[in-house]
Amino acid sequence: MSTPSLLILPGDGIGPEVMAEVVRIIDWFGEKRGLKFDVTTALVGGAAYDKHGVPLSDETMAKAQEVDAVLLGAVGGPKYDVLDFSVKPERGLLRLRKEMDLFANLRPAQCFDALADFSSLKKDVVAGLDIMIVRELTSGIYFGEPRGIITEGNERVGINTQRYTESEIRRAAIAAFELAMKRNKKLCSMEKANVMESGILWRDVVTEVSADYPEVELSHMYADNGAMQLVRAPKQFDVIVTDNLFGDVLSDCAAMLTGSLGMLPSASLGAPMANGRPKAMYEPVHGSAPDIAGQGKANPIACILSFAMALRYSFDEGAEATRLEQSIENVLADGVRTADLLADEGVTPVSTSGMGDAILAAL
Amino acid sequence: MSTPSLLILPGDGIGPEVMAEVVRIIDWFGEKRGLKFDVTTALVGGAAYDKHGVPLSDETMAKAQEVDAVLLGAVGGPKYDVLDFSVKPERGLLRLRKEMDLFANLRPAQCFDALADFSSLKKDVVAGLDIMIVRELTSGIYFGEPRGIITEGNERVGINTQRYTESEIRRAAIAAFELAMKRNKKLCSMEKANVMESGILWRDVVTEVSADYPEVELSHMYADNGAMQLVRAPKQFDVIVTDNLFGDVLSDCAAMLTGSLGMLPSASLGAPMANGRPKAMYEPVHGSAPDIAGQGKANPIACILSFAMALRYSFDEGAEATRLEQSIENVLADGVRTADLLADEGVTPVSTSGMGDAILAAL
Numbered sequence: 084m085s086t087p088s089l090l091i092l093p094g095d096g097i098g099p100e101v102m103a104e105v106v107r108i109i110d111w112f113g114e115k116r117g118l119k120f121d122v123t124t125a126l127v128g129g130a131a132y133d134k135h136g137v138p139l140s141d142e143t144m145a146k147a148q149e150v151d152a153v154l155l156g157a158v159g160g161p162k163y164d165v166l167d168f169s170v171k172p173e174r175g176l177l178r179l180r181k182e183m184d185l186f187a188n189l190r191p192a193q194c195f196d197a198l199a200d201f202s203s204l205k206k207d208v209v210a211g212l213d214i215m216i217v218r219e220l221t222s223g224i225y226f227g228e229p230r231g232i233i234t235e236g237n238e239r240v241g242i243n244t245q246r247y248t249e250s251e252i253r254r255a256a257i258a259a260f261e262l263a264m265k266r267n268k269k270l271c272s273m274e275k276a277n278v279m280e281s282g283i284l285w286r287d288v289v290t291e292v293s294a295d296y297p298e299v300e301l302s303h304m305y306a307d308n309g310a311m312q313l314v315r316a317p318k319q320f321d322v323i324v325t326d327n328l329f330g331d332v333l334s335d336c337a338a339m340l341t342g343s344l345g346m347l348p349s350a351s352l353g354a355p356m357a358n359g360r361p362k363a364m365y366e367p368v369h370g371s372a373p374d375i376a377g378q379g380k381a382n383p384i385a386c387i388l389s390f391a392m393a394l395r396y397s398f399d400e401g402a403e404a405t406r407l408e409q410s411i412e413n414v415l416a417d418g419v420r421t422a423d424l425l426a427d428e429g430v431t432p433v434s435t436s437g438m439g440d441a442i443l444a445a446l
Numbered sequence: 447m448s449t450p451s452l453l454i455l456p457g458d459g460i461g462p463e464v465m466a467e468v469v470r471i472i473d474w475f476g477e478k479r480g481l482k483f484d485v486t487t488a489l490v491g492g493a494a495y496d497k498h499g500v501p502l503s504d505e506t507m508a509k510a511q512e513v514d515a516v517l518l519g520a521v522g523g524p525k526y527d528v529l530d531f532s533v534k535p536e537r538g539l540l541r542l543r544k545e546m547d548l549f550a551n552l553r554p555a556q557c558f559d560a561l562a563d564f565s566s567l568k569k570d571v572v573a574g575l576d577i578m579i580v581r582e583l584t585s586g587i588y589f590g591e592p593r594g595i596i597t598e599g600n601e602r603v604g605i606n607t608q609r610y611t612e613s614e615i616r617r618a619a620i621a622a623f624e625l626a627m628k629r630n631k632k633l634c635s636m637e638k639a640n641v642m643e644s645g646i647l648w649r650d651v652v653t654e655v656s657a658d659y660p661e662v663e664l665s666h667m668y669a670d671n672g673a674m675q676l677v678r679a680p681k682q683f684d685v686i687v688t689d690n691l692f693g694d695v696l697s698d699c700a701a702m703l704t705g706s707l708g709m710l711p712s713a714s715l716g717a718p719m720a721n722g723r724p725k726a727m728y729e730p731v732h733g734s735a736p737d738i739a740g741q742g743k744a745n746p747i748a749c750i751l752s753f754a755m756a757l758r759y760s761f762d763e764g765a766e767a768t769r770l771e772q773s774i775e776n777v778l779a780d781g782v783r784t785a786d787l788l789a790d791e792g793v794t795p796v797s798t799s800g801m802g803d804a805i806l807a808a809l
């Protein structure tokens with residue numbers, strides 16, 4: 084097989100600094116483990132807007148379609164708040180998701196032993212937490228038409244449309260059941276079937292798909308109750324599958340339970356390409372954190388763990404992914420902390436590149 | 447003024463048992479405080495379906511329009527899961543909200559001192575928590591058209607529509623600013639203006655309304671970040687205003703932070719009636735809890751506190767409301783607990799009516 088290709092899109096805010104550490108890790112794998120990647124770097128979000136007047140150029144979009152995997156930092160910032168909706172940084176990200184058809188967004192919410200104290204939740208509620216949220220990423224109210232702000236009589240009306248086809252629901256459900264099979268064989272599907280017809284269809288289709296996975300224990304939960312249960316007793320869950328909008332809110336809620344947002348990666352996967360690899364984009368769950376951008380304070384771990392997910396899901400290098408994840412756990416166990424992880428007094432935070440140094444040393 | 451009128455709709459599951467305790471409290475106010483109410487009782491939800499084949503009869507709907515306030519228990523249960531969408535128990539509740547035009551749903555998330563240990567969050571994160579969530583309740587994706595499950599090609603498509611007019615947003619915003627003025631003058635508005643046009647309009651209109659409330663410090667937050675911040679540091683909030691769907695999920699998330707779901711009331715308010723009182727319905731935040739229904743285990747406090755909200759918001763009896771709330775705090779401070787509140791070993795739970803007895807004694 085030819086050298087696998089990566090497109091790196093650092094984006095805005097802390098994106099470039101955390102991605103710089105990922106690049107060092109990628110280089111390490113090339114030098115020490117013979118895992119070479121053909122790396123291209125390009126702009127996305129506000130950075131692309133500043134250069135090209137759009138949050139994602141057609142060239143970059145084409146490149147993303149071509150490579151084996153995309154690594155994205157983060158997009159957005161207050162500077163771009165005034166921009167028209169159609170060119171906001173987020174549109175670049177949404178275009179990538181939509182045009183690459185990355186329907187399955189995998190968001191692990193995992194509580195790291197060394198950091199359990201750092202959660203706002205009681206330690207026994209979150210220690211050992213390991214949930215995987217599968218969020219549908221290419222449809223629902225994010226993309227449904229009609230949408231917009233129209234004028235009716237003498238007032239404005241804001242409209243968005245939630246729209247799910249059976250096959251859109253089915254492929255997300257299959258992705259979730261497959262993951263559940265590799266984990267603890269428990270899947271909880273969340274919607275509002277009590278008030279939304281799209282939720283009824285969601286529940287129907289997920290139930291249909293479950294016939295092919297008799298070993299997986301399927302349950303259904305209303306999304307509002309889901310939010311409650313995540314807060315009350317998150318360890319009751321193994322895999323959760325839900326739509327684009329509920330997934331946005333619930334996965335952020337779940338992420339914050341772990342107390343270590345700067346630690347959480349995500350993978351967005353689509354259909355297999357000609358070479359058998361899925362279309363894929365990997366990005367940290369955290370945002371662009373404009374308040375600390377450029378100060379070397381950001382925690383690069385979420386972005387590095389996103390690369391670990393790429394090793395596992397795109398390049399079938401599960402053992403190397405585990406090696407990287409294990410190095411990170413060791414570094415944390417040694418007490419190395421970026422500023423966001425400083426619960427204890429008396430520990431001096433390392434910088435973004437200091438954390439990169441520590442992980443490279445542990446590797 | 448003539449005797450104020452109440453319509454009591456106990457509903458399903460634990461609804462009737464918790465409402466029975468409210469009726470005893472209402473009687474106490476009539477006998478001891480000269481606050482007489484003209485009380486009618488009727489069916490809603492599954493109970494109404496069983497009797498009338500619909501989750502709310504036209505007679506009951508008409509009665510609800512006529513009275514000074516409605517008190518509702520809870521609706522729904524597994525028995526009704528098989529029913530067609532149009533006659534599900536929830537439709538009864540939604541019809542009341544819509545036809546009474548109860549646009550402002552007030553959901554306090556308050557952590558009771560005596561119960562702070564019972565939260566899944568660390569005590570210092572939630573002790574003293576006192577947030578008010580104002581959820582728009584008559585529009586958005588709950589009611590927008592078109593909606594339904596259609597067939598396109600050879601597959602089904604589930605459709606719902608989020609639709610907000612400027613005036614719908616404005617009246618909810620005004621309700622929230624008014625509350626903020628009576629509280630700590632901080633309002634946070636939550637939407638997804640980065641991906642939804644209806645969110646852009648929401649943000650615009652809330653910002654416009656803020657011009658009339660220069661004393662209130664207004665902030666905007668994306669709803670996914672809102673879920674995170676509620677988990678991370680809920681005490682940063684005073685009043686939150688958000689749409690129907692985000693309000694559903696975020697208010698349940700906030701409710702669970704307090705650790706005492708069986709304690710949380712809500713008020714749904716509409717426009718003033720001819721007598722100056724707002725159209726109003728009061729209900730506990732908890733659901734019908736079919737698993738414990740009929741066993742005398744349910745905590746009646748949320749429903750009793752909903753009546754306290756009625757005293758305050760419908761009948762201008764703030765002092766009497768405080769008297770009732772204070773009695774409940776005293777009972778809790780004395781260690782009286784229903785089964786849902788049993789964090790400590792060695793405490794024997796009281797029954798639903800036992801809690802009613804204790805509150806009456808404290809009054």
Ligand SMILES: CC(C)[C@H](C(=O)O)[C@@H](O)C(=O)O
Nearest residue numbers: 159173176177331640641670
């Ligand atoms: C940046 C934004 C468009 C995005 C979303 O809403 O999906 C983000 O919140 C996320 O969850 O990846």
Ligand SMILES: CC(C)[C@H](C(=O)O)[C@@H](O)C(=O)O
Nearest residue numbers: 277278307522536539540694
């Ligand atoms: C019962 C259901 C229709 C309702 C809702 O979704 O609004 C409930 O969850 C609530 O929050 O009052």
